[in-house]
Amino acid sequence: xxxxxxxxxxxxxxxxxxxxxxxxxxxxxxxxxxxxxxxxxxxxxxxxxxxxxxxxxxxxxxxxxxxxxxxxxxxxxxxxxxxxxxxxxxxxxxxxxxxxxxxxxxxxxxxxxxxxxxxxxxxxxxxxxxxxxxxxxxxxxxxxxxxxxxxxxxxxxxxxxxxxxxxxxxxxxxxxxxxxxxxxxxxxxxxxxxxxxxxxxxxxxxxxxxxxxxxxxxxxxxxxxxxxxxxxxxxxxxxxxxxxxxxxxxxxxxxxxxxxxxxxxxxxxxxxxxxxxxxxxxxxxxxxxxxxxxxxxxxxxxxxxxxxxxxxxxxxxxxxxxxxxxxxxxxxxxxxxxxxxxxxxxxxxxxxxxxxxxxxxxxxxxxxxxxxxxxxxxxxxxxxxxxxxxxxxxxxxxxxxxxxxxxxxxxxxxxxxxxxxxxxxxxxxxxxxxxxxxxxxxxxxxxxxxxxxxxxxxxxxxxxxxxxxxxxxxxxxxx
Amino acid sequence: xxxxxxxxxxxxxxxxxxxxxxxxxxxxxxxxxxxxxxxxxxxxxxxxxxxxxxxxxxxxxxxxxxxxxxxxxxxxxxxxxxxxxxxxxxxxxxxxxxxxxxxxxxxxxxxxxxxxxxxxxxxxxxxxxxxxxxxxxxxxxxxxxxxxxxxxxxxxxxxxxxxxxxxxxxxxxxxxxxxxxxxxxxxxxxxxxxxxxxxxxxxxxxxxxxxxxxxxxxxxxxxxxxxxxxxxxxxxxxxxxxxxxxxxxxxxxxxxxxxxxxxxxxxxxxxxxxxxxxxxxxxxxxxxxxxxxxxxxxxxxxxxxxxxxxxxxxxxxxxxxxxxxxxxxxxxxxxxxxxxxxxxxxxxxxxxxxxxxxxxxxxxxxxxxxxxxxxxxxxxxxxxxxxxxxxxxxxxxxxxxxxxxxxxxxxxxxxxxxxxxxxxxxxxxxxxxxxxxxxxxxxxxxxxxxxxxxxxxxxxxxxxxxxxxxxxxxxxxxxxxxxxxxxxxxx
Numbered sequence: 015x016x017x018x019x020x021x022x023x024x025x026x027x028x029x030x031x032x033x034x035x036x037x038x039x040x041x042x043x044x045x046x047x048x049x050x051x052x053x054x055x056x057x058x059x060x061x062x063x064x065x066x067x068x069x070x071x072x073x074x075x076x077x078x079x080x081x082x083x084x085x086x087x088x089x090x091x092x093x094x095x096x097x098x099x100x101x102x103x104x105x106x107x108x109x110x111x112x113x114x115x116x117x118x119x120x121x122x123x124x125x126x127x128x129x130x131x132x133x134x135x136x137x138x139x140x141x142x143x144x145x146x147x148x149x150x151x152x153x154x155x156x157x158x159x160x161x162x163x164x165x166x167x168x169x170x171x172x173x174x175x176x177x178x179x180x181x182x183x184x185x186x187x188x189x190x191x192x193x194x195x196x197x198x199x200x201x202x203x204x205x206x207x208x209x210x211x212x213x214x215x216x217x218x219x220x221x222x223x224x225x226x227x228x229x230x231x232x233x234x235x236x237x238x239x240x241x242x243x244x245x246x247x248x249x250x251x252x253x254x255x256x257x258x259x260x261x262x263x264x265x266x267x268x269x270x271x272x273x274x275x276x277x278x279x280x281x282x283x284x285x286x287x288x289x290x291x292x293x294x295x296x297x298x299x300x301x302x303x304x305x306x307x308x309x310x311x312x313x314x315x316x317x318x319x320x321x322x323x324x325x326x327x328x329x330x331x332x333x334x335x336x337x338x339x340x341x342x343x344x345x346x347x348x349x350x351x352x353x354x355x356x357x358x359x360x361x362x363x364x365x366x367x368x369x370x371x372x373x374x375x376x377x378x379x380x381x382x383x384x385x386x387x388x389x390x391x392x393x394x395x396x397x398x399x400x401x402x403x404x405x406x407x408x409x410x411x412x413x414x415x416x417x418x419x420x421x422x423x424x425x426x427x428x429x430x431x432x433x434x435x436x437x438x439x440x441x442x443x444x445x446x447x448x449x450x451x452x453x454x455x456x457x458x459x460x461x462x463x464x465x466x467x468x469x470x471x472x473x474x475x476x477x478x479x480x481x482x483x484x485x486x487x488x489x490x491x492x493x
Numbered sequence: 494x495x496x497x498x499x500x501x502x503x504x505x506x507x508x509x510x511x512x513x514x515x516x517x518x519x520x521x522x523x524x525x526x527x528x529x530x531x532x533x534x535x536x537x538x539x540x541x542x543x544x545x546x547x548x549x550x551x552x553x554x555x556x557x558x559x560x561x562x563x564x565x566x567x568x569x570x571x572x573x574x575x576x577x578x579x580x581x582x583x584x585x586x587x588x589x590x591x592x593x594x595x596x597x598x599x600x601x602x603x604x605x606x607x608x609x610x611x612x613x614x615x616x617x618x619x620x621x622x623x624x625x626x627x628x629x630x631x632x633x634x635x636x637x638x639x640x641x642x643x644x645x646x647x648x649x650x651x652x653x654x655x656x657x658x659x660x661x662x663x664x665x666x667x668x669x670x671x672x673x674x675x676x677x678x679x680x681x682x683x684x685x686x687x688x689x690x691x692x693x694x695x696x697x698x699x700x701x702x703x704x705x706x707x708x709x710x711x712x713x714x715x716x717x718x719x720x721x722x723x724x725x726x727x728x729x730x731x732x733x734x735x736x737x738x739x740x741x742x743x744x745x746x747x748x749x750x751x752x753x754x755x756x757x758x759x760x761x762x763x764x765x766x767x768x769x770x771x772x773x774x775x776x777x778x779x780x781x782x783x784x785x786x787x788x789x790x791x792x793x794x795x796x797x798x799x800x801x802x803x804x805x806x807x808x809x810x811x812x813x814x815x816x817x818x819x820x821x822x823x824x825x826x827x828x829x830x831x832x833x834x835x836x837x838x839x840x841x842x843x844x845x846x847x848x849x850x851x852x853x854x855x856x857x858x859x860x861x862x863x864x865x866x867x868x869x870x871x872x873x874x875x876x877x878x879x880x881x882x883x884x885x886x887x888x889x890x891x892x893x894x895x896x897x898x899x900x901x902x903x904x905x906x907x908x909x910x911x912x913x914x915x916x917x918x919x920x921x922x923x924x925x926x927x928x929x930x931x932x933x934x935x936x937x938x939x940x941x942x943x944x945x946x947x948x949x950x951x952x953x954x955x956x957x958x959x960x961x962x963x964x965x966x967x968x969x970x971x972x973x974x975x976x977x978x979x980x981x982x983x984x
Contacts, residue, residue: 378603378644379600382603389636393636398632398633398635398636398662399628399629399632399633400629400633404629404632408625408669408673409563411669411670411673412563412673412676415670415673415674415676415677416677420670420674423670423673424667424670427666427667427669427670428663428666428667430666431659431662431663431666434658434659434662435655435659438639438655438658439655441639442643442651442654442655445640445643445644446643446644446650446651446654479560480558480559480560480561480562483560483562483563484562487562
């Protein structure tokens with residue numbers, strides 16, 4: 015690699031470099047922070063992400079391939095990186111008070127989150143199976159540790175262990191697929207892979223390789239049949255980490271799936287049938303099992319499985335609208351899901367866990383404003399207009415019908431009617447039951463800011479979707 | 494584009510709901526809500542006054558691009574049919590506020606805000622000229638209505654609210670897929686006027702007809718998807734019942750008029766026998782169920798199913814008299830059944846029982862109440878001189894013209910109506926004054942009279958001189974029928 019090419023590569027990956035350098039500095043500085051000064055960690059982490067965001071936006075207008083075809087900075091990557099920034103910053107804001115309450119306040123918590131962000135950013139930009147693998151592993155290694163961060167809690171340890179073991183298996187499957195691809199085509203670059211097979215009838219061995227790769231990725235987004243880890247891990251992890259995992263890594267998984275899937279190699283095959291089946295089964299399982307959950311975090315875990323299923327319908331649709339619909343879905347999902355998790359985290363105070371749905375009985379009576387916010391997020395998750403969640407689903411349906419998959423669209427909407435049931439059940443508990451105890455939500459200014467920001471996104475994108483839609487459509491075309 | 498009167502009508506209650514959030518005392522909330530609804534009523538009268546009855550074209554139109562990439566516009570406009578329902582909605586809006594003045598004691602602010610939000614959304618449904626916008630309003634209504642039933646309703650309110658929500662949601666979601674299909678089949682536009690002008694292949698029309706039918710039939714509600722209605726009505730607070738019966742049930746029929754008939758004319762004609770049969774079934778079955786009720790509110794609720802059967806029968810008779818009658822009956826049912834629910838609410842506030850067996854001889858203790866109850870009962874029975882007589886006569890003559898058997902079933906339903914309504918009135922109002930002995934009953938007070946009188950005026954006005962009302966819808970109905978039959982013959 016010449017010096018000029020290296021410089022170009024460094025410029026293209028400037029945001030990543032900012033994040034990883036910042037994380038390393040914070041790792042050292044974190045040891046010097048005295049007790050009671052933890053807010054420094056939050057502001058420093060947020061600062062790092064904001065600088066990275068600035069760098070990302072500055073680079074947004076050009077397509078920059080880098081590192082000999084391992085990496086690319088294009089609009090598609092920019093869009094996903096912005097989603098990651100939103101998820102990470104909001105997680106930082108939510109974490110401060112919660113970390114105090116749970117006694118997990120240490121600088122490594124923030125550093126690990128930054129490293130996870132770094133991994134996700136690589137995933138969004140990766141154009142080679144190996145760089146995808148590097149990003150993926152970096153991200154999941156950090157989330158393994160973060161899941162087990164409540165060391166004294168058995169639940170948290172158990173979740174982390176489960177996550178590590180299953181995650182390792184899925185990584186193995188993914189790598190096996192990669193090695194098959196390399197053996198058959200002699201390359202791991204996505205573009206070169208496509209070129210190697212153009213014109214030929216699809217090699218069954220290659221199809222098998224794709225199935226393995228897809229299986230590895232599907233694990234990360236929590237789709238059936240690799241979803242089993244998700245409810246336990248979501249329940250056991252600190253709630254802030256659950257919030258982060260349900261948005262960031264999931265979006266990163268979708269970024270990779272889109273890159274792999276939109277590759278002509280897969281587009282030429284009949285792989286969409288497999289994906290369609292995955293989508294239907296994922297959504298059905300998520301929706302139906304969520305019906306019987308009493309634990310709020312578990313319910314949101316199944317809800318996130320169902321949402322992943324809905325987003326996969328966008329992958330099935332394919333084409334520019336299909337890709338854009340998944341991207342928009344991830345953006346909107348980030349707002350509404352972090353919003354509802356923000357509400358759950360806010361409830362964690364003193365001996366009050368806020369993890370059981372019945373805990374919220376009569377919440378509307380004592381805190382009408384906060385209850386209204388929860389109502390907003392829940393109806394958005396259910397996909398009721400005029401919230402953003404409706405537009406997210408609507409656009410996926412548009413993409414589906416455009417490609418002629420009307421039957422799939424009908425299945426998708428019927429399953430979302432099932433899913434609506436458990437969201438409005440929570441609204442019912444909040445609004446229609448008598449309060450059983452007094453509430454003292456842990457409402458710090460940071461939590462307030464998070465709730466306000468997510469609410470603004472949830473209602474704002476719902477009412478004025480045009481700009482965000484345009485952004486997703488432009489970013490989907492890559493250029 | 495001139496003055497955005499329709500936007501003003503829609504957003505006045507919405508803004509009112511926002512203002513309520515800042516008020517402290519319950520009385521201030523009540524008065525503000527009343528003033529807002531009266532203002533909205535005044536605006537809709539301005540709308541009617543400026544309405545040109547000689548044309549079927551959409552009037553007071555507003556168009557602003559909303560999501561240009563998907564061809565979605567913020568488009569509003571009214572023809573004769575929607576103008577009538579805009580007026581009905583604002584009228585019942587004010588009545589609902591008055592009806593909940595003392596009936597709602599807890600969380601008044603949230604209740605009135607939901608009521609006003611509901612009104613804004615319903616007005617949006619009747620004025621939307623863009624399918625996406627229509628769907629947003631249509632679906633968003635579920636939120637305030639769910640809360641109105643579930644928070645302020647009776648004993649079984651939670652179950653009823655759930656059932657209402659899920660039934661209508663499941664129906665509407667299929668409608669959504671239909672809407673998107675229509676978007677691609679009709680030249681990638683959501684513009685209702687443009688879509689009306691499209692000629693779709695019959696196969697596509699039939700599928701869309703059923704997708705739409707599910708959504709609209711749930712809202713009407715038609716047998717066999719009617720079971721949410723008695724639950725919702727019985728549990729809802731009085732204002733909720735008035736809105737449900739008065740406006741919400743009209744949405745389904747309005748959907749048939751706005752989408753099914755003009756956009757899917759061949760399918761509408763082809764499936765009209767099925768629709769007529771379902772209507773006849775609703776009329777008779779609803780009547781029989783009403784006959785068996787002891788709960789006053791349930792009786793009125795089941796009678797709604799029967800009456801809405803007349804509406805759908807009129808619509809799918811697909812002839813001028815049937816269609817005019819059906820639309821007029823929609824208006825009449827809103828006024829009359831709205832009033833009946835108001836009366837049920839008034840007596841329930843005083844006695845805390847809805848069982849007809851507990852009443853009797855109300856005439857002696859509350860004469861004014863019973864006189865007006867008589868008027869609305871007779872109106873519901875379609876006695877000559879009242880509003881429903883005009884509507885029902887038109888529907889029957891349209892129904893007989895379309896199909897003899899269906900017309901005959903409707904007459905049977907009308908007879909059943911006389912039986913359960915007269916029976917109800919007899920047991921409630923006449924006889925020895927048993928109810929006075931058990932409950933301390935005041936007659937209607939001034940505030941309640943204010944809510945009742947306008948409804949009574951419309952019962953008699955439409956009954957004695959229906960011409961102004963028929964004039965409003967006339968041009969639109971004629972046009973609608975030429976759309977349906979003209980294009981059908983053209984094929």
